[in-house]
Amino acid sequence: MIRRAFLALAATVIAGVMAGHPALAEDKFIIVQSTTSTQNSGLFDYMLPIFKKKTGIDVRVVAVGTGQAIKNAANGDGDVLFVHAKPAEEKFVADGQGVSRADVMYNDFVIVGPSSDPAGVAGSSDIVAALKKIADSKSAFASRGDDSGTHKAERRLWKAAGIDPSEASGDWYRETGSGMGATLNTGTGMDAYIMTDRATWIAFGNKGDYEIAVEGDEKMFNQYGVILVNPEVHSNVKADLGQQFIDWLLSDEGQETIAAYKVDGQQLFFPNAKKGS
Numbered sequence: 001m002i003r004r005a006f007l008a009l010a011a012t013v014i015a016g017v018m019a020g021h022p023a024l025a026e027d028k029f030i031i032v033q034s035t036t037s038t039q040n041s042g043l044f045d046y047m048l049p050i051f052k053k054k055t056g057i058d059v060r061v062v063a064v065g066t067g068q069a070i071k072n073a074a075n076g077d078g079d080v081l082f083v084h085a086k087p088a089e090e091k092f093v094a095d096g097q098g099v100s101r102a103d104v105m106y107n108d109f110v111i112v113g114p115s116s117d118p119a120g121v122a123g124s125s126d127i128v129a130a131l132k133k134i135a136d137s138k139s140a141f142a143s144r145g146d147d148s149g150t151h152k153a154e155r156r157l158w159k160a161a162g163i164d165p166s167e168a169s170g171d172w173y174r175e176t177g178s179g180m181g182a183t184l185n186t187g188t189g190m191d192a193y194i195m196t197d198r199a200t201w202i203a204f205g206n207k208g209d210y211e212i213a214v215e216g217d218e219k220m221f222n223q224y225g226v227i228l229v230n231p232e233v234h235s236n237v238k239a240d241l242g243q244q245f246i247d248w249l250l251s252d253e254g255q256e257t258i259a260a261y262k263v264d265g266q267q268l269f270f271p272n273a274k275k276g277s
Helices: 002-018 035-038 043-055 068-073 085-095 125-137 148-162 179-187 200-205 237-249 251-262
Strands: 029-035 060-063 082-083 098-114 139-141 172-177 193-197 212-213 221-229
Touching: 029 035, 029 068, 029 237, 035 060, 035 179, 043 060, 043 237, 060 068, 068 085, 068 148, 068 172, 068 251, 082 085, 082 237, 085 098, 085 221, 098 125, 098 148, 098 200, 098 237, 098 251, 125 148, 125 212, 139 179, 139 221, 148 193, 179 193, 179 200, 193 200, 221 237, 237 251
Parallel strands: 029 060, 029 082, 139 172, 139 193
Antiparallel strands: 082 221, 098 193, 098 212, 098 221
């Protein structure tokens, strides 16, 4: 009788503890602050189940523009930062918000436009010359305008062309303040040229008569990096789990998984993690 009473009491205590503390498997997750381009491309839908099957770690992605993702991570609202604006990423680490940064993969930016090609830029591989033609002809151009990695790169390219498109804001230059997929939808609806990462364009399902107009310029290189948010600054960071995700991304298996992701037979991202990084 005493033994039965003890076992019953123990079971009650364990049940109470379990009720107050969900199973470890349910707690085994991380938050990754990332970009709409990685989300819209379908990469995470392909890659994360593979990682979870291997490790049991659930990855919950917050997909916003790179600028917002960096702000979120700086506020401690995430464990890992996975974005594509290298100077801003390096500043994040230099400011003590991140532990270290590593290259993960790359693709490139392209300019897409309607088949009518009002600015006459189709077939160009010179982004500076193409932007000058778009501005000179006052052809509609839809910008994300959201401080994302794509928007940062776009502004850098306009500057290289010696043009401040904000002076034409609301005229031929339209800022959507939206993610890549939404900007593509808006831009195609107004027959505007749009700068997008190639991966999102390949995965985009509403192309209509749109085609890639400008591509192949080395200035349109698009590097992605990953950073562990600094647990010494933000005590809530799940450093061990976050580092497992980063280590997997940089491992042979993670890099092969990234390379294997294709849409319509086309590879969307090209792994380039440095061994030993």
